[in-house]
Each structure stands twice: as C-alpha cells, then as structure tokens.
Amino acid sequence: MIQNSAAPDSGLRAWTQVAVGCLAVFLTWGYANAFGAFQSYYISVLPQNQSAISWIGSLQAWLTFSTGAISGWLLDAGYLTVALVAGAILQLLGIFLMSVSTQYWQLVLTQGILSGLGNGLIFTPTLALVLTYFSSRRSLALGLVTLGNSLGGVIYPAIVRGLLAQVGFSWMARTIGFIHLGGFCLVVGFLRARLQPQRKGPVVDIAAFRDRVYVAYVFGLFFFCWARYYTFYYVGSFGIQVLHISYTEATYLIMIINGTGIPARIIVGLLADRFGPFNTSIPTGLCLTAVAFSWLGISNRVGIFAWTAFYGLFSAGIQSLIPSGVASISERMDMIGARLGMCFTVMSFAALSGPPIGGAIQNVASGSYGAAQVWAGLADASCVLLIILARVLQGRRKIEEKA
Numbered sequence: 001m002i003q004n005s006a007a008p009d010s011g012l013r014a015w016t017q018v019a020v021g022c023l024a025v026f027l028t029w030g031y032a033n034a035f036g037a038f039q040s041y042y043i044s045v046l047p048q049n050q051s052a053i054s055w056i057g058s059l060q061a062w063l064t065f066s067t068g069a070i071s072g073w074l075l076d077a078g079y080l081t082v083a084l085v086a087g088a089i090l091q092l093l094g095i096f097l098m099s100v101s102t103q104y105w106q107l108v109l110t111q112g113i114l115s116g117l118g119n120g121l122i123f124t125p126t127l128a129l130v131l132t133y134f135s136s137r138r139s140l141a142l143g144l145v146t147l148g149n150s151l152g153g154v155i156y157p158a159i160v161r162g163l164l165a166q167v168g169f170s171w172m173a174r175t176i177g178f179i180h181l182g183g184f185c186l187v188v189g190f191l192r193a194r195l196q197p198q199r200k201g202p203v204v205d206i207a208a209f210r211d212r213v214y215v216a217y218v219f220g221l222f223f224f225c226w227a228r229y230y231t232f233y234y235v236g237s238f239g240i241q242v243l244h245i246s247y248t249e250a251t252y253l254i255m256i257i258n259g260t261g262i263p264a265r266i267i268v269g270l271l272a273d274r275f276g277p278f279n280t281s282i283p284t285g286l287c288l289t290a291v292a293f294s295w296l297g298i299s300n301r302v303g304i305f306a307w308t309a310f311y312g313l314f315s316a317g318i319q320s321l322i323p324s325g326v327a328s329i330s331e332r333m334d335m336i337g338a339r340l341g342m343c344f345t346v347m348s349f350a351a352l353s354g355p356p357i358g359g360a361i362q363n364v365a366s367g368s369y370g371a372a373q374v375w376a377g378l379a380d381a382s383c384v385l386l387i388i389l390a391r392v393l394q395g396r397r398k399i400e401e402k403a
Contacts, residue, residue, distance in 0.1 A: 060112050157255045157258075284317040288317075
C-alpha cells in the first residue's frame with residue numbers, strides 16, 4: 001500500500017481495479033438496477049398492487065446505498081476484504097433463498113433485504129477504491145466502472161425473460177446465483193486498496209454536512225434518485241398497462257433504458273475530466289428534465305421505445321458522475337469512502353421512497369400515470385437547480401481562497 005503519494009492514473013494495477021470494479025458494480029448495482037424486469041413479472045403473479053411490489057426493489061436499492069456509510073468506512077479503515085466477503089455471502093444467500101420464495105413477504109426478505117445488504121457492503125467500497133487510483137482521468141475511470149450498472153440493466157432482464165419461459169422462476173434465480181458466485185471470486189481475488197488504512201477515522205464525517213457545496217450536491221442527487229428509481233421501475237408497467245405491450249416488449253424497454261447508458265458513461269466521463277463534474281452534470285441534467293416531462297406525451301409503442309432510449313442516456317450521464325463529483329469537493333482521498341458512503345446513504349432514502357411514492361400517486365389518480373410523471377419531472381428539475389447552486393458555491397469558495 002502507498003500513503004500520501006500521487007494517484008498512478010494509469011498502469012496495469014490501476015486499470016485492473018477498473019475492470020474488476022466494473023464487474024463488482026454489475027453484480028450489485030446492476031442487479032438492483034434491473035428490478036423493473038422482476039416487477040413486470042411479479043405484477044402478473046402476485047396479488048399485491050404495484051406500489052407494494054415496488055417496495056421489494058426499493059428496499060434493495062435503499063440498502064445498497066444506505067449501508068455505504070459503514071462499508072465506505074470499512075475501506076478507509078483497512079477492512080476491504082471483510083466487507084467484500086460478507087457482502088458476497090449475504091447477497092448469495094438472498095438470491096438462493098429467493099429461488100424458493102413464493103410469497104410477497106418472502107421476496108421482501110430475500111431479494112429486498114438480504115441482497116440489498118450484500119450489495120451495499122461491496123458497492124460503495126468498490127467505487128471509493130477506484131477513485132484513489134486516478135486523478136486527471138478520474139471521471140473516465142468511474143464512468144467505465146459504472147458501466148456495470150448499465151450492463152446489468154441489459155443482461156439481467158434478458159436472463160429473466162429467457163429463463164422464466166424455459167426453466168421457471170426458481171432455476172432462473174439459481175442461475176443468477178451461480179453467475180454471482182463466480183463473479184465474486186474474481187472481485188475478492190483482485191480488488192486491492194491503495195492507501196494505508198485510517199482506523200481512527202470517523203464512520204460519519206460530520207464536517208461534510210457543514211460544507212454547503214457538499215450538502216447542495218448530495219441533496220440534488222436525492223431528487224435525482226427520487227425520479228430515476230420511480231421511472232426505471234415503472235416504465236415497463238406503463239408499457240403493459242397503458243400502451244398494452246407484451247411482457248417481452250416491456251422487458252426490452254428496461255434493457256433499452258439501461259443499455260443507452262453505456263455510451264453515455266464513457267462520453268460524459270471524458271467531458272467531465274476536461275470541464276469538471278459539475279459543469280458536465282448541469283447541461284446533462286437539463287436535458288434529462290426535458291425528457292422526463294416529455295413522458296407525458298408518449299402514447300404509442302414507437303414513442304415509448306424512443307423515450308426510454310433518451311431517458312436512459314441522460315440519466316446514466318448524471319449517475320456516472322456521482323463518485324467523481326463527490327471526490328472533486330473532497331480534500332482527503334483517504335476519507336473518500338466515508339464521504340461517498342454518506343452521499344449514498346442520503347440517496348438511499350430517495351431510492352427507498354421514490355417508487356412507492358410514485359405508485360401511491362398513481363393509486364390516488366385511479367391508476368393514471370400523469371400526476372406521477374409530473375412529480376418525477378419536478379424532482380429532476382430540483383436536482384438540476386441544486387447542482388447549479390453547488391457549482392455557484394464552489395466557484396465562490398475558489399474565489400475566496402485566492403483572495
């Protein structure tokens with residue numbers, strides 16, 4: 001390990017962390033991100049309404065993020081391997097128990113809680129670890145790592161759709177479990193921390209919440225997650241219930257909304273390394289907001305397929321810049337795990353509440369999606385306004401430091 005030295009920014013070891021980090025994100029965030037494929041199936045076999053079913057995915061997403069404060073500190077304190085192994089065991093336990101689940105409450109416990117806890121112990125340390133290997137190429141490196149999220153959103157729905165018809169739910173889930181078992185062996189074997197552990201460091205960096213730039217950015221991301229997770233979970237159901245497309249076509253929507261994020265994460269990463277994460281996030285967020293409101297006008301198959309492509313593109317752009325955005329306003333990289341974990345913990349409550357709130361709005365509106373679509377668009381607009389505020393405050397601080 002190296003202490004207080006410049007990030008290598010290149011080399012076999014650094015890019016190996018990027019490749020294995022992408023795999024770790026695929027197995028955790030990518031898996032959680034594909035819950036829309038499960039939701040489209042569950043609404044056809046479970047008696048619960050959409051809002052109740054979405055709590056399964058919301059719990060998984062919430063725990064994936066909310067455990068970040070603890071798992072990020074585990075990286076800073078030198079317990080990376082402990083976090084990775086514990087996370088793998090919990091997630092695999094959740095998946096294999098999910099394969100024998102037949103009731104709603106069983107899916108909440110297995111797919112929602114167990115898998116979510118496992119995801120969270122792996123996800124945040126992976127992103128924070130890769131941040132320490134890069135400086136000038138940080139946004140590109142993190143964009144490549146978060147490709148795992150988009151790839152998961154494409155590959156998992158294809159697995160679910162294909163195997164459900166061939167072998168049924170139980171063996172579909174077990175197949176995913178065996179894939180994850182092999183993947184986690186690689187993750188535990190190759191991910192390596194670069195900095196010396198800071199075992200006396202705090203789990204929660206209270207000073208960060210006195211930083212107005214950090215607070216504005218993090219709460220902007222809260223509103224982004226509110227809209228994003230509602231949209232990703234419900235776009236397939238919208239296609240089935242409003243446009244009367246088949247389950248197979250609804251699965252394609254989920255694959256498209258995730259797949260278009262693949263080029264976005266690379267392009268936005270390159271732009272952010274040149275212009276800065278905030279300067280890149282703002283125009284991307286404005287485009288995302290415009291696309292979000294345009295959902296109100298979608299009324300046919302062609303429209304919804306085109307819309308999902310653009311929403312996935314700009315949503316991935318914002319999402320891929322979260323780690324580098326936090327790093328850009330953090331002075332100490334040996335505490336980046338804690339600060340990034342705190343950010344994800346705040347975001348987790350949006351991921352938890354967004355889909356159920358959107359579903360509840362639909363229920364109040366007698367099943368109509370219009371009011372929930374407006375709510376999601378306003379959430380995206382709030383995200384952009386807060387990122388603009390963070391950028392203004394950051395610029396003012398730089399001027400004051402030079403004075």
